[in-house]
Amino acid sequence: MCDILIVGGGPAGLMAADYLSKLNYSITLVDQMPTMGRKFLMAGKSGLNLTKNEPFEKFLKNFSENTPQLLCALENFTPHDVQSWATSLGISLFTGSTGRVFPTHMKASPLLRAWLSQLDKRGVNRRHKMKAIALNDMSLLFETEDGEEEISAKAILFAMGGASWRRLGSDAGWLKWLNNVTNEKFRASNVGLKINWSNHVNKYFGEPVKAITLKSGTIQSQGEIVITQTGIEGGGIYSLSPAIRKGEEIFLDLLPNWNEKQLNDALQKPITKVSWSNHLRKVFKLNRVKQTLLREFSSNSLSKEQLLLDLKCLRITHQGVDEIDKAISTAGGVNFDQLDNNLMLSKRPGIFFAGEMLNWDAPTGGYLITAALATGLWSAKGIDSLLSGSSFS
Ligand SMILES: Cc1cc2nc3c(=O)[nH]c(=O)nc-3n(C[C@H](O)[C@H](O)[C@H](O)COP(=O)(O)OP(=O)(O)OC[C@H]3O[C@@H](n4cnc5c(N)ncnc54)[C@H](O)[C@@H]3O)c2cc1C
Numbered sequence: 001m002c003d004i005l006i007v008g009g010g011p012a013g014l015m016a017a018d019y020l021s022k023l024n025y026s027i028t029l030v031d032q033m034p035t036m037g038r039k040f041l042m043a044g045k046s047g048l049n050l051t052k053n054e055p056f057e058k059f060l061k062n063f064s065e066n067t068p069q070l071l072c073a074l075e076n077f078t079p080h081d082v083q084s085w086a087t088s089l090g091i092s093l094f095t096g097s098t099g100r101v102f103p104t105h106m107k108a109s110p111l112l113r114a115w116l117s118q119l120d121k122r123g124v125n126r127r128h129k130m131k132a133i134a135l136n137d138m139s140l141l142f143e144t145e146d147g148e149e150e151i152s153a154k155a156i157l158f159a160m161g162g163a164s165w166r167r168l169g170s171d172a173g174w175l176k177w178l179n180n181v182t183n184e185k186f187r188a189s190n191v192g193l194k195i196n197w198s199n200h201v202n203k204y205f206g207e208p209v210k211a212i213t214l215k216s217g218t219i220q221s222q223g224e225i226v227i228t229q230t231g232i233e234g235g236g237i238y239s240l241s242p243a244i245r246k247g248e249e250i251f252l253d254l255l256p257n258w259n260e261k262q263l264n265d266a267l268q269k270p271i272t273k274v275s276w277s278n279h280l281r282k283v284f285k286l287n288r289v290k291q292t293l294l295r296e297f298s299s300n301s302l303s304k305e306q307l308l309l310d311l312k313c314l315r316i317t318h319q320g321v322d323e324i325d326k327a328i329s330t331a332g333g334v335n336f337d338q339l340d341n342n343l344m345l346s347k348r349p350g351i352f353f354a355g356e357m358l359n360w361d362a363p364t365g366g367y368l369i370t371a372a373l374a375t376g377l378w379s380a381k382g383i384d385s386l387l388s389g390s391s392f393s
Contacts, residue, residue, distance in 0.1 A: 002028045002125070004383055005140060005153035007132045009036025010170070011369055012355025013159035014115055015376030016383070021122035023384055028151060029124050030142065031169065032131035037112045038168040039161065043369065044108025050086060051079040051366040053099040063371065064242055064361040067336040069343055073378035074371065082370050089114040100366055132160070134177050138350055155350050155383045159376060162186060162330035162356035170356070181345065182335045184359045189241040190328035190368075192233035193250070194319040200292055205229050207289045212236065213256035215313075217243030222256070227289065231318065238328060239363035241321070245331070250316040252297070254290050263312075267304045284311065329368050331361035342382025343375060350386065354379040 004020055006013045009031035017029045029036075043049075052059060059079060063070060077085075083093055083101060091111045092104040103111060119126065130149070134141040139152040158178070161170025163186035172186055210224045214236050223235030240250060255263070266283045280286040286294065297317060298310035324330060334353050338346055343358070345351040354375040362368055385391055 001152045002026045003153065003387060004028070004155050004157065005030070005151055006157045006159060007031075007140065008159035008161060008170075008355065008357075009033075009126070010159060010161050010355060011037070011040055011372040012161075012357075012376035012379075013157065014119070015373045016157050016159065016354060016380035017119050017124050018115070019377055019380040020383060021119055021124050023388075025384075025387065027124045028127060028153070029119070030127045030130040030132070030151075032129065033169040034128050036116065036126065036128070037108070039165060039170060040112060040369075041108050042165065042168055044103075044106065044111075047102050047106045048108040048111070049100045049102055049364065049366040049369070050093070051082040051101045051370045053079060053083075053095045053101055059367070062362050062365070062367050064331065067360070069336050069339060069341055069378070070358075070360055070371065070375070072341060073343075073374040076381070077370075077374035077377045079366070079370055082366075082373060085373075086111060089118065098365075132158075132174065132177075135351075153350075154387055155352065157352040157354060157379055157383060158357060159353070159355045159372075159379075160357050162333060164188065164325055164327040164330050166325055174357075180348065181353075182338050184332040184335055186324065186330045186332040187245055188321050188324040188327035189245075189331040189361050190238035190364050191241060191324075191326060192228065192322040193231045193237050193244070193316070194322055195231040195317070196319055197227075197229075197231075198296060201227065201296060204289050204292055208234070209236075209289055209293065211257065212290075213253040214240055214250060215253070216240040216250045217246060217248035219243045231322070235364055239365075241363075242331070242361060244321055250318065252293065252314040252316055254286060254294060254311050254314060255284065263308060267308060328364055329356060329361070331359070333357050333359045335359050340382075342385060343379040344382055344386065352379040352383055 003025040004027045006017050006029045009029055017027055020027055086093055093101055094104055095101050130142040130144050132140050133143050139150050142149045160174050163172035204227045208224050208226050214221045219240050221236050221239040225232045225234040225236040269283050271279050277291055280291050297314050299306055334357055340346050343352050355372040
């Protein structure tokens with residue numbers, strides 16, 4: 001028996017433990033993996049983008065779900081608070097030119113180490129290799145290396161993550177046993193696109209494509225993409241995920257910074273002697289990789305009207321998005337409408353939810369970790385309010 005049982009040692013669960021451990025509760029924090037924060041560590045592999053420095057209104061617009069609970073959580077723990085919190089753990093940060101905030105050393109491990117050590121000092125009982133498999137009233141049954149074990153608590157927080165990168169722990173196995181909770185089906189978000197490339201593209205695998213704009217439905221993205229053996233990856237395509245999920249087509253603008261006059265002037269230039277690819281390079285300043293994309297997806301018509309359309313609005317033919325397990329994050333999960341303002345299941349007082357397990361979606365760029373931290377903290381405040389009988393705003 002403990003006061004508070006937190007299931008899931010990702011950013012959401014750790015942040016909840018962080019707050020509650022300052023308040024004199026007995027806390028048990030469990031994870032099914034041998035160590036905590038594995039996805040967080042993976043996020044730091046190519047640079048841990050912790051949050052985004054931009055006007056708060058703009059920041060909020062990146063979240064698909066405008067639920068009051070998510071809004072309250074993010075207002076209570078803003079990108080500014082994320083930075084103060086990381087700094088308080090001894091981690092120095094920098095803000096890139098696009099507003100993305102990273103630890104100076106880019107990795108997640110120093111931050112995670114400092115965080116876990118702080119929790120240990122405050123007496124949080126951290127337990128590993130414990131897989132939650134059933135909920136009975138306020139008791140949770142775990143599968144452990146030594147057989148089954150039951151832990152009861154006054155409040156239980158589920159922060160078991162989304163449904164991608166199963167090998168890091170968030171395998172959505174809870175869908176089988178958390179029966180009374182209404183979920184929206186998990187779908188891949190921030191995920192690459194599958195494309196059956198022709199052989200012409202082979203030599204560009206691994207190449208970035210910069211200075212482009214991608215559009216799908218109402219979403220426009222200026223991030224770069226990388227050509228891979230199986231399609232394309234990168235921020236530029238990831239942020240279109242919500243529109244692609246709705247079946248919207250994807251269009252590529254290869255010359256986003258060209259004005260109408262520049263385009264018209266270039267289109268008037270006759271194609272003489274020089275090869276087509278030289279013409280594209282000299283007149284339209286298209287590098288090899290952009291030329292290859294043009295060749296791959298265009299009708300290859302030499303009419304000026306069609307060329308203009310292809311350069312500015314090239315339709316990408318694809319075979320759908322990559323499998324969910326390869327997605328950076330997932331949309332779907334526990335629906336907000338069955339949770340109270342503090343992320344507690346309305347029909348089961350004492351049961352709380354936080355993190356990517358909840359049904360919200362956002363692009364990469366620090367939004368995911370910020371929302372995981374913010375909902376972890378917000379649910380922790382709800383737990384304290386329930387157990388202490390106090391209220392908070
Ligand atoms: C490659 C990659 C790069 C990323 N880069 C960024 C980035 O730069 N910036 C950003 O904002 N976001 C990034 N993300 C996303 C971010 O890491 C996640 O959104 C975030 O980790 C979600 O936090 P969480 O606490 O909700 O869940 P998780 O971090 O997934 O943690 C959930 C935990 O619950 C445990 N668990 C699950 N089921 C059980 C069970 N039955 N019993 C016990 N324990 C269980 C899991 O083992 C896991 O440790 C990246 C993700 C990936 C995969």
